[in-house]
Amino acid sequence: MRVALFATCLIDALFPDAGKATVKILERLGQRVEFPLEQTCCGQMHANSGYFEAALVERYVDTFEPYDAVVAPSASCVGAIRHQHAMIANAANDDALAQRATKTADKTYELSQFLTDVLHTDDVGAYFPHRVTYHPTCHSLRMLNLGDRPLRLLSNVKGIDLVELPRNDECCGFGGTFSIKNPDVSAAMLADKMEAVIETNAEVLCAGDRSCLMHIGGGLERIRAGVKTLHLAEILASIEGES
Amino acid sequence: MSYGELIWSEDPPFAQNASKAVNDSQLRRNVRKATATIRERRAGLVAETPDWQELRHAGAAIKDEVLHHLDEYLTQFERHATARGAHVHWANDAQEANQIVTDLIKQTGHTEVIKVKSMATQEIGLVEALKQHGISAHETDLAELIIQLSHDRPSHIVVPALHRNRAEIREIFAKHMPDAPKDLTDDPHALAEAARVHLRRLFLKTKTAISGANFAIAETGGLLVAESEGNGRMCLTLPETLISVVGIEKLIPTFKDLEVFLQLLPRSATGERMNPYNSIWTGVAKNDGPQNVHVVFIDNGRTRALADQVGRQALRCIRCAACLNVCPVYERTGGHAYGSTYPGPIGAILTPLMVGVEHAPQLPFASSLCGACYEVCPVEIDIPTVLVKLRHDAVKAKPHKAEDAAFAAAASAMSGRRRWTLALKAAKTLRFLRHTAPPPLSRWTRTRDLPDPPAEPFREWWRKR
Numbered sequence: 001m002r003v004a005l006f007a008t009c010l011i012d013a014l015f016p017d018a019g020k021a022t023v024k025i026l027e028r029l030g031q032r033v034e035f036p037l038e039q040t041c042c043g044q045m046h047a048n049s050g051y052f053e054a055a056l057v058e059r060y061v062d063t064f065e066p067y068d069a070v071v072a073p074s075a076s077c078v079g080a081i082r083h084q085h086a087m088i089a090n091a092a093n094d095d096a097l098a099q100r101a102t103k104t105a106d107k108t109y110e111l112s113q114f115l116t117d118v119l120h121t122d123d124v125g126a127y128f129p130h131r132v133t134y135h136p137t138c139h140s141l142r143m144l145n146l147g148d149r150p151l152r153l154l155s156n157v158k159g160i161d162l163v164e165l166p167r168n169d170e171c172c173g174f175g176g177t178f179s180i181k182n183p184d185v186s187a188a189m190l191a192d193k194m195e196a197v198i199e200t201n202a203e204v205l206c207a208g209d210r211s212c213l214m215h216i217g218g219g220l221e222r223i224r225a226g227v228k229t230l231h232l233a234e235i236l237a238s239i240e241g242e243s
Numbered sequence: 244m245s246y247g248e249l250i251w252s253e254d255p256p257f258a259q260n261a262s263k264a265v266n267d268s269q270l271r272r273n274v275r276k277a278t279a280t281i282r283e284r285r286a287g288l289v290a291e292t293p294d295w296q297e298l299r300h301a302g303a304a305i306k307d308e309v310l311h312h313l314d315e316y317l318t319q320f321e322r323h324a325t326a327r328g329a330h331v332h333w334a335n336d337a338q339e340a341n342q343i344v345t346d347l348i349k350q351t352g353h354t355e356v357i358k359v360k361s362m363a364t365q366e367i368g369l370v371e372a373l374k375q376h377g378i379s380a381h382e383t384d385l386a387e388l389i390i391q392l393s394h395d396r397p398s399h400i401v402v403p404a405l406h407r408n409r410a411e412i413r414e415i416f417a418k419h420m421p422d423a424p425k426d427l428t429d430d431p432h433a434l435a436e437a438a439r440v441h442l443r444r445l446f447l448k449t450k451t452a453i454s455g456a457n458f459a460i461a462e463t464g465g466l467l468v469a470e471s472e473g474n475g476r477m478c479l480t481l482p483e484t485l486i487s488v489v490g491i492e493k494l495i496p497t498f499k500d501l502e503v504f505l506q507l508l509p510r511s512a513t514g515e516r517m518n519p520y521n522s523i524w525t526g527v528a529k530n531d532g533p534q535n536v537h538v539v540f541i542d543n544g545r546t547r548a549l550a551d552q553v554g555r556q557a558l559r560c561i562r563c564a565a566c567l568n569v570c571p572v573y574e575r576t577g578g579h580a581y582g583s584t585y586p587g588p589i590g591a592i593l594t595p596l597m598v599g600v601e602h603a604p605q606l607p608f609a610s611s612l613c614g615a616c617y618e619v620c621p622v623e624i625d626i627p628t629v630l631v632k633l634r635h636d637a638v639k640a641k642p643h644k645a646e647d648a649a650f651a652a653a654a655s656a657m658s659g660r661r662r663w664t665l666a667l668k669a670a671k672t673l674r675f676l677r678h679t680a681p682p683p684l685s686r687w688t689r690t691r692d693l694p695d696p697p698a699e700p701f702r703e704w705w706r707k708r
Binding site: 023 | 628660663
C-alpha cells in the first residue's frame with residue numbers, strides 16, 4: 001500500500017510537530033509514508049469564505065491520485081476534501097475533475113480513521129503520563145462522524161489521565177474566517193470553551209484539528225491559563241522515555 | 244418587489260448587530276436559558292423515538308415530492324378547498340398579500356381582527372399594513388402579545404419572546420396592558436392569567452380572524468395549525484370570517500402524511516410528543532365555525548429559492564426552529580441580530596434565498612459551519628452546504644476589493660511548490676504580530692495570541708531527513 005501524507009497547509013506552515021508526529025506513528029506501525037512536495041492546501045479556507053478555487057482541488061487530485069491511501073491529521077481538511085471538492089469542480093463545470101476528486105476523496109482518511117478503519121488498531125503503543133482532555137471538533141463529530149475513534153486511541157495510551165470535557169459537542173467558535181468576520185461572537189464562544197477546558201483541570205487540551213487548537217490555544221495563552229494544546233497525533237506519537 | 248418584513252433593512256448588518264448583542268448580559272442569559280431548556284427536552288424525546296432517522300428521511304422525501312410538483316399540488320389544493328366552500332387567493336409578494344387581506348377585511352365591515360401566531364403574516368408585515376388602513380390586528384399568542392404590546396419584534400420562530408424573562412414581561416404588561424391588575428407580580432401563573440383575561444374579551448367580541456398554517460393538505464384542501472395555548476383554536480373557531488395566509492411550500496400531498504410531520508414537528512419545536520392543540524379545518528363546515536373562509540397563498544421569494552438547485556432544500560423547512568436552539572451563534576446573539584423575520588441558521592439561508600443574496604450578503608457568513616443545525620433538522624436540510632454555496636454567490640454578487648485580493652494572493656501562493664516554499668518563509672513574521680497584529684488580523688489578536696512560528700516548516704524537516 002502506497003501511503004501519502006497530506007500535512008495540510010496549516011501544519012506545514014505553523015505546526016510541523018503535528019506532521020512529524022503523524023509520520024512517526026505511521027512508521028512505527030510499519031507504514032512507509034511519502035510526502036509529495038507538490039501539495040499545498042485543500043482549498044477549504046477559500047471555499048468556506050466563498051471563493052471556490054478549482055485550481056487547488058486540481059492540485060490536490062493531481063498530487064494524491066497515484067496513491068492507495070492519503071492520511072491527513074485534520075478532520076476539517078478531510079471533511080472539505082470529501083464534501084466540497086466535487087462541488088467546487090462542478091461549480092467550475094469540470095465534470096472530469098469532479099469524478100477524479102470524488103475518487104481521490106474516497107481514499108483520503110483523517111488520522112484516527114486511517115488507524116482504526118484501515119490499519120485496524122486502536123492501540124498505537126503510546127505513553128503519555130499527563131492529564132488530558134479531548135475536544136471533538138465539529139468536523140470530527142458531525143462532518144466525518146468519527147464517533148469514539150479518537151477516544152479509543154487515547155484511552156489506550158499508557159499513563160494518560162483522560163478526563164471528559166464538559167459540553168464537548170459545542171463549537172469552539174473558530175470557523176475559519178468566521179473568527180475574523182464575526183470576532184465578537186467567536187470570542188464569546190471561545191470564552192465558554194475555555195471555561196469548560198479549565199473546569200477539567202487538564203494539563204493538555206487535545207483535538208484532531210490544529211486549526212481549532214490554534215484558536216482555543218491562542219485564547220488560553222492570552223489569559224495565561226497554563227493549559228497546553230497538542231494535536232491528537234502528538235500524544236499518540238509519544239513513547240516512554242520521551243515525554 | 245416588496246418583501247414586507249422579510250428583511251428589516253437592505254443588507255442586514257449581522258456582524259455589527261451581533262457585536263452589540265454579545266455584550267448584552269441580560270439577553271445572553273435569557274436566550275441561553277431558553278434554548279438550553281428546549282434543546283434538552285428535544286434531545287430526550289428524540290432518544291426515545293427509535294425510528295427518528297427514518298422519520299427525517301420521510302419528512303424530507305415528502306417535502307421534496309411537493310417541491311418537485313408544486314404546481315400540481317397547489318391546484319389540487321385549490322380545487323378541493325374551493326369545492327368545500329373556501330376561497331383561494333394568490334399573492335406574488337408581500338404587498339399583494341396585504342392588499343388581498345385588507346380588502347377581505349374591509350368587505351366584512353369590521354375594523355378589529357384577532358390573530359393566530361403566524362410566521363407568514365410576520366414575514367409580509369401584515370399587522371403594520373392593516374394599521375395603515377385603520378384595521379387593528381390583535382396578536383393572541385401569549386408571546387406575540389408580549390412582542391406587540393412592547394412594540395418589539397419576534398426573536399425566535401417558535402418562541403418569539405424568548406429574549407424576555409418574566410420580570411421584563413411583568414413590566415411590559417403593567418405598562419402597556421390597560422386591563423392588567425394593579426398588583427401584577429412576575430409569577431408565571433399571574434402573568435398568564437392577566438393575558439387570559441385580556442384575550443378572552445377579544446375572543447368573545449371579534450368577528451374576523453387571521454391565521455397562518457403549519458400544513459396545507461392537497462388531497463382535501465384542509466389546513467392545520469399546531470399550537471400550545473388554545474388561543475389559536477379560539478381564533479379558528481369563534482369568528483365568522485377566517486383568513487389564512489400560507490406560504491406555497493406548506494403543502495403536503497395527503498392527510499396520511501401528517502403521520503410523519505406530527506411526530507417530527509412537536510418533538511423538534513417545543514420538545515413535546517404532541518402539540519396540545521392541532522386544529523384542522525377544510526373549507527366551511529355548515530353552521531359550525533367560520534362561514535366565510537379564505538386562503539391566501541404567498542410566493543414572496545419562494546419561487547426564487549426554488550430555482551436554486553442547492554438552496555431549494557430550504558423550502559422543506561417546517562419552522563420548528565430546532566436549528567436555532569442548537570446554534571452556538573444564535574445562542575449568543577439572539578434573533579434580532581439577523582435583521583430578518585427568519586433568524587438563526589435557517590434564516591441565514593432562507594432569507595438570502597428568498598430576497599436574493601445581493602440584498603442580504605452578510606447572512607450566509609453568520610455561522611461557524613459547526614453543523615449542529617443539520618444534525619437536528621427534522622427534514623434534513625443540509626444548512627452548512629447551502630451556507631457555503633450562498634457565500635460563493637455572495638462573493639460573486641458583492642465584490643470586496645481587499646478581501647478578494649487577499650484570497651487571490653493566497654491562492655497564488657498555493658499554486659505551486661516553489662511559490663509555496665517561499666510563502667512559508669514569510670510565516671516567520673508572525674513572531675512580531677503575535678499579541679497585536681494590524682487589521683484585519685487585529686480582530687484575532689484582540690482576544691487571542693497568534694501561534695509562535697516554528698523554526699522551520701514541515702517540508703524543510705522532511706527534506707532534511
